[in-house]
Amino acid sequence: MPCPIECENGTIYIVRPGDTLFRIANRYEIDLRILMEANPQITNPNIIVPGQQICIPGEITPIPPEKFCENGEIYIVKIGDSLFSIANEHGVTVKDMIEANPQIADPNVIEIGSKICIPALDAQLPEGIIKICLIPCLIGIFGGTVYIDMIGKTAYVATFKLPNIEELEGDFCTYWMWVYNPKLEAYSRIELKNSITKDIHVGYGKIEIDIEECVDILVTPETSTITDKPYGPILLRKNCAI
Numbered sequence: 001m002p003c004p005i006e007c008e009n010g011t012i013y014i015v016r017p018g019d020t021l022f023r024i025a026n027r028y029e030i031d032l033r034i035l036m037e038a039n040p041q042i043t044n045p046n047i048i049v050p051g052q053q054i055c056i057p058g059e060i061t062p063i064p065p066e067k068f069c070e071n072g073e074i075y076i077v078k079i080g081d082s083l084f085s086i087a088n089e090h091g092v093t094v095k096d097m098i099e100a101n102p103q104i105a106d107p108n109v110i111e112i113g114s115k116i117c118i119p120a121l122d123a124q125l126p127e128g129i130i131k132i133c134l135i136p137c138l139i140g141i142f143g144g145t146v147y148i149d150m151i152g153k154t155a156y157v158a159t160f161k162l163p164n165i166e167e168l169e170g171d172f173c174t175y176w177m178w179v180y181n182p183k184l185e186a187y188s189r190i191e192l193k194n195s196i197t198k199d200i201h202v203g204y205g206k207i208e209i210d211i212e213e214c215v216d217i218l219v220t221p222e223t224s225t226i227t228d229k230p231y232g233p234i235l236l237r238k239n240c241a242i
Helices: 021-027 032-037 083-090 094-100
Strands: 010-014 053-057 073-076 115-118 129-136 143-149 154-160 174-181 186-194 200-206 216-222 236-238
Touching: 021 032, 021 053, 032 053, 073 083, 083 094, 083 115, 083 129, 094 115, 129 216, 143 236, 154 174, 154 186
Parallel strands: none
Antiparallel strands: 010 053, 073 115, 129 143, 129 236, 143 154, 154 200, 174 186, 174 216, 186 200, 216 236
């Protein structure tokens, strides 16, 4: 049993998984310095453990226990996952992921098999528009986002941190995004060009194949501007995107 602590005119709080002094102070809207002064038994303010007692000074309104992922989706961490890759795959920001998962002490370290919360998206896309997040296949690439108008069969794409085409080994001259229907074995392509913002490539165009069923989306560098299917290495992809 933990030793009881003195907390005159305050409230004893039991530390929960994921708690930090900063989060507790923020939750109860008190100054972090005051919280530390009320807990001289804490020799290292960066280290508190679940089950530990701390003193919340002054009168506070009890806060009900937080329900984990009440409005989101539970995700089981797999080999190779990171908060960035999971956030990118589900179309949310890393900041949103961190805020939805206070149990994660270090955002750079997530354990295989652990449960994390994918927060619900606040904004709803217009009818007929879908958003697809592309997964990097090469270290250093951040990812990509594709918006597809299912009614107009058009796609808008932006990629982040693709290498400069001249940096790749081979006689590559351009980037293409490919929409592939495996059932029909048919491709449609959209050329990606440098935007005015550094490290961002963008593209827009019509999708010339059936996209009513599941399709794959790929981004590759190519040596020709007239190729009708990808030959270069896949740098970004999303399988069965629609």
